[in-house]
Amino acid sequence: MDGMVGKKSSLVWAVHLSLAALVLLWLFPTAGLFVSSFRTGDQIASSGWWKSMVSSEQNLTLRSAAPTEQQEVDGKFVIEGNLFDGREASDISVWGVSSKAIADYKPGDTAELRKGGTASVQTNGDYRLEHTEAFTGKRGTRIFVTATIAPEFTTENYKNVLFNPNNREGMAKAFMNTLTVTIPATIIPILIAAFAAYALAWMDFPGRALLIAVVVGLLVVPLQLALIPLLKFHNQIGIGKGYIGAWLAHTGFGLPLAIYLLRNYMVGLPRDIIENARVDGATEFQIFTKIILPLSFPALASFAIFQFLWTWNDLLVSLVFLIDSTGETTVMTKQIVELLGTRGGNWEILATSAFVSIAVPLIVFFAMQKYLVRGLLAGSVK
Amino acid sequence: MHPVFQGLLTILIGVSGCVGYFYFSNLFLDKVLFPASGPNAGRNINRANIVRPWLFLFPALAALGLYLAYPVVETLRLSLTERLPNNQSQFVGLANYKQMMAEPKFWEALKNNMLWLLVVPAMSTVFGLLAAQLSDRVKWGNIAKSIIFMPMAISFVGAAVIWKLVYDTRPVEQDQIGVLNALYLYFGGTEPNTWLTIPFWNSFFLMAVLIWIQTGFAMVILSAALRGIPEETIEAAIVDGANPFQIFFKIKVPQIMGTIVVVWTTITIVVLKVFDIVFAMTNGQWETQVLANYMYDKMFRANDWGVGSASAMIIMLLVTPILVWNVYNARKEMR
Incomplete structure (x- = not known):
């Protein structure tokens, strides 16, 4: 159908060219950082990265x-x-x-x-x-x-940033810290949300519509509002600043999207399967674990990717709930912001550190793009 | 204990705790509280089924209440009180709001936020629509989409570093290493600019970062919507002799208007919360302040919880219309 519209060859060319221009525009900034991370400080400072490809x-x-x-x-x-x-x-x-x-x-x-x-x-x-x-x-x-x-490239920057134990500004520790925050903060909300989503999708009880509305409302509540009250709360119950606080906060902030996505997906599962299982005497708990959970895998994967990207890339929650004055628990985003302040001109350090933190989400993104797109569509078009 | 083990332990405790809670609470309900046997079997099954949804919902509701609903109320209370030395607080009415309104930095943040709200959702949606329409018509469209979508995976902080390199400035006698200045000089500029310090325009250079990130999101959603348009409407238009531009603007865009609005409002929410980009790139200097960063400044640098909470309430106020609209739509759909 679209072929018919695009029959005029001049228009086809215009489409190709403008899309190519758009793609280049979108790729160019990231490519710059990527190439720069393989150049020495002198090279970066003396010529633009786009000149580094040719003699x-x-x-x-x-x-x-x-x-x-x-x-x-x-x-x-x-x-x-x-x-x-x-x-x-x-x-x-x-x-x-x-x-x-x-x-x-x-x-x-x-x-x-x-x-x-x-x-x-x-x-x-x-x-x-x-x-x-x-x-x-x-x-x-x-x-x-x-x-x-x-053209000359070096992996020296990565060695220095990741594997040099004497480099106090290195990313190795921050990398582990980010990982430590991210994994529990991704897994725990999934489970809690899955049960709630099942109840909201397939159980009948008074107030169900109201609860769904509340979840939809909470989706957009800015987490800025939660900072001070929760920090006070964490101090009162004695966990203060640390990993536990960060995990709890990420869990809380991730739940509305998790419940919303999973409920939307579970509602679409065929009614027959669930009714038949009920008739056959399966308990709700069995239905959930044996039928709903396996069938909902795509939605679970979508949310897991969202939550992973969000917690990995987060700065604000870590600043407020995790990083104390010792700086032992610093995460990569915070480390990069600090480098921007202290090493603003040392692009070889900045570029490499930034790329170390970007690399993991990019791998996840390209490996699981299908689920990410599916999740986005389920999360917003409805 | 090493944090990594602490993390693994937390996963273990968290996951087994959740599973254990759900399993044993259900077991307790079915076997002890309302056993489905004995004289009242029928009534007990009904009762158990009334209680069960709340067993499933309880952990989620508790977390939502504590981490999202309670803070809204508490922030409202804090914004109306003054913190006293010995952990006490005192009700001061609207004094915090008045103090905030008297600060030029607040008005600068509000003005900039409004500017962001006008520019970023519009540009992201337009670029997203363009990318969606174009990439659906070429064979390498999927690769193009992946690349335009890619910035979604990059953190705001990472994006800030990427774009700081684009905006970098060197003295005029040296080679420029920032592509923007290189282009500017190539096309006849005389002096390299320090882009992020030019008042008013520097906000736009920060917005470019968010547009760059959000366009991929808009593209994915709008591309799906464009594909969902019934073929007949387009065929009819072609038969009637419409040109490609007419088909796009008069046939396709009106049919996906609902989706465009959803994309627009979703990006609006992101814009209202934008913090990392400004924090990492200018930290609100050179008149680039935005509300979220202003709030962070007040709360954690000036330690003024009252004014900080008041500015957080302003963000909440700006989000509220979209919140109401979303809830309204969700309820309409469920009926």
């Missing part, structure tokens, strides 16, 4: 070895080495010895140094400094080169 001509400021390395050869003092020491070799097109004239010499030329002596640089970065007197000073001579740099 690019860059202006670099490099240093020769320090004067302590000099050797005396035939009455001359010489410092030799390669400018790209330890880095991927690159092709130098022009170079200079002053920041005001960075392109005065070609590879193989010899330049006069300001402090006396001469320097020569080859295409591959080999250099040779010569002087009749000894070189002085602590640091090597600055040499400015314009070089074609091949």
Whole structure:
């Protein structure tokens, strides 16, 4: 049918192009962070990530070895080495010895140094400094080169952020903490909600319609209202700030959606099955565990994914109910916000930390997209 | 005890506790309280069936009441009281609200929230509708949908980092590493901008983040609605010579209007609660304050529970019309 409408080839092209533009626009920001997390801090700071995919001509400021390395050869003092020491070799097109004239010499030329002596640089970065007197000073001579740099990526950032035990800003602990919050906070509400949803879907009792209305109403109550009263409550019963409080809060806040989704799904199950089971003498508890629960698997999976994403990505509940002044229980979102404040310019740390926290939800998302879509449709269109 | 074991233990206790509760309470009801045998078997079965729904509902109702219903009432009470040193509180009427209204930061937050409410749901719905309509007509539509839907899985904080890189600014003589400034300079801008510090417009740069996240949601729902449109109506329009744009705007959009409203209101709720994005990107500086972040500031930085609760009540007030509308619709459907 749509084929008929889209017969005009110009329109078909317009559809393809505008959708491609939209997709690129949506992918581009995430791709930027992803690519950046594999670059060194210097690379990120010196060129845009979109230039990192192809060989690019860059202006670099490099240093020769320090004067302590000099050797005396035939009455001359010489410092030799390669400018790209330890880095991927690159092709130098022009170079200079002053920041005001960075392109005065070609590879193989010899330049006069300001402090006396001469320097020569080859295409591959080999250099040779010569002087009749000894070189002085602590640091090597600055040499400015314009070089074609091949794309270069590193997994060093991830090693540093995840596996370096000395890195106090590392994400390893926060990752475990997030996991510790997430798993119980995903599983417990499912069970509680499933029983309630069954009662609301298949049992007759006075006030049922009212309760369903209340659940629908509670769906949109902002959890901002719950912060202070519940923190007070948690302090009164003695659990204070900690995992238990966070689990309880996530359970409470997740329940309306859980009950709503599961009820909507259970109502749609065939009446015959349940009636037959009742006639055959099954108790309500048996009906629920043997029939309803297995049949409701898709809805349970939908909600589990929602709750998982929500608790994994949450910041506010953890800030209020979990993280105390020791910071031992910090979660990844909080850690990233802190890094944004203290390491705002260190994109290699920020990008990598952020991607560590994004990776798990993305895997869950792509693996279970079907259930997520189904849940969304059940949750809002009705 | 290591928190991971504590977590596993909690899962175990939580799950077995729930199962145990439901199993034994049902058993107690059927065997001890109202046994389905003896002289009153019939009456007992009826009685048990009256009580049973409440057994099933009790844990959920208790949690809902404690974690959502009670806080609404308690917040209302707190917003009308002043905290005194020795854990006491004193009724002060509307003083907290008056104090809040006198603060320019509150009006800035309210104004920004209104701006967010106007822009984000509208743009998300429009982009979502566009993406849904376009991706239904090409073969690679499912891949396109996955990619546009993907930001839904990313945390607001993660999204904040992603977009901070987009908005990054370097001094003019260096290469720009933020794509927005790179594009701006490429298309003839002279000076790179620090986008997040330009008053008024910076709110829009924050909104872009939420639009980017919510468009996928709108797309998924609207795509399903578009597919649900009866083919005959479109066939009839084609026979009558309608062009694709007329079909879209005059035939398809009116038929999915109900869904559009649902999407719109759902995103509106998200916008009213938006906190993480502002908290992580600007923390309300440079006139980007919003209500949820204002409330957090008051409650946990200034430790002023009264004004904090009052601003939370404002958020609740703004949500209430949608709450009522949702409940109304849900009841209509059930009848």
